[in-house]
Amino acid sequence: MNARAKEFTELPGKTPGYAQRVAEVFTDHLAKNGLRMTRQRERILTYLLATDKHLSLEEVYNALRKNGVGRATVFRTLKMLEECGLAERITEANGTSRYEIGLERPHHDHLICVDCGYIQEVRWPDLEKIQARSCRELGFEPKWHRHEVFGRCARCRRKGT
Numbered sequence: 001m002n003a004r005a006k007e008f009t010e011l012p013g014k015t016p017g018y019a020q021r022v023a024e025v026f027t028d029h030l031a032k033n034g035l036r037m038t039r040q041r042e043r044i045l046t047y048l049l050a051t052d053k054h055l056s057l058e059e060v061y062n063a064l065r066k067n068g069v070g071r072a073t074v075f076r077t078l079k080m081l082e083e084c085g086l087a088e089r090i091t092e093a094n095g096t097s098r099y100e101i102g103l104e105r106p107h108h109d110h111l112i113c114v115d116c117g118y119i120q121e122v123r124w125p126d127l128e129k130i131q132a133r134s135c136r137e138l139g140f141e142p143k144w145h146r147h148e149v150f151g152r153c154a155r156c157r158r159k160g161t
Helices: 018-032 039-049 057-067 071-083 125-138 154-159
Strands: 087-091 097-101 109-113 119-122 148-151
Touching: 018 039, 018 071, 039 057, 039 071, 039 097, 057 071, 057 097, 071 087, 071 097
Parallel strands: 109 148
Antiparallel strands: 087 097, 109 119
């Protein structure tokens, strides 16, 4: 295991060794691209791992800028995390991208409120079966997909906004 990846500590609510496995995947991806795990990248990854929220670039930047992490570094790191399959991007109705670490998480889709931005994760096994059958019947080999449903959450509907 890479020395930098060993520095990641256990996270509450995650399986043992989860943070280390994520760090190892990212460190390997960086090395394959001639890059290394810098302290700034490590801070970004640690911040993403420690949250259960879908975070925007600006939220990550605002949380870490006091620690010497720049906006461009956050942008590039999120892009690399997405490229190596660790981060999944969700797009809000206003076009803002939000990210979550997806390693070892079951596939899920998102319900996104266009009023308040609330994001609800949902799993639809029946829909997944229909998609798989349709792809098989059409001879299509899917690589990935994401399903985002935009609407109004129950709270915003009750408020009448």
